[in-house]
Amino acid sequence: NFFGLIRMTRAVVPQMRRQGNGRIINIGSVLGFLPMPYGALYAATKHAVEGYSESLDHELRTRGIRVSVIEPAYTKTQFDANFLAPDSKLDEYREVRALLDKVLKEVMATADEPTVVADVVLEAAIADHPKLRYAAGGLANRLRLLRRFAPAGLLDAGIRKDLRLDAPTASLPRTPVLEK
16 A cells, blocks of 8 residues: 555656656545554555655656645445455454454445546646545545544544444453553
8 A cells, every 4th residue: 555655666766857847646535634443554655645746746846747635535446345354353353353354345335436536647647736635435534524524523423423433332351451
C-alpha cells in the first residue's frame, strides 16, 4: 500500500523533473483520515499515503509536478478477499472478528463500483488546477465532511455504531486493568 507507491514515485519523478511537468495520482482511502478499529495496520498505510502525498506535492509543485490523492470509501474490489489475516489469531478477539467479518461483507455488497474511483482518477488527471485530495463517491464525501466538521466524540460514536462495536461485552474477556 505504501512502499510500492514510494518506489513508483522515485522511478517517475526524475523524468517529470526533466520535462518540467507531471501528475502523480495516489490511491488513498477514507481510512487515511479516519480510524479503523481492528484494521490499524491498513489504516496506518493509508495515513502514510496521505502524509506522503501532501508533503510531496509541496516539494514538487515548483517543478511543475502535482500530486493528488484519491480517497474512496468502500469499493467493490477483492478487498475483503485479499485482506490479510493475522499470522496468529488471538482467541479473545474471536467474537469481534466474526462480527466485523459479517459487517464487512454487508458493506461490500452495497459498495461503490470501481468506475466511481476510476472517474475521479480521470478527473484528477485532466484537471487544469488539480486538487490535493479528491473524495471518490458519496460516502467518501460525507465522511470527509463529518471528519472536518463533526465533534470527535460524535464521529467516534458513529464509527462504533456502524461497526457494531458497542454491542454487549459480557461475553468478552475482561482485562485486569479494567477490574478494580
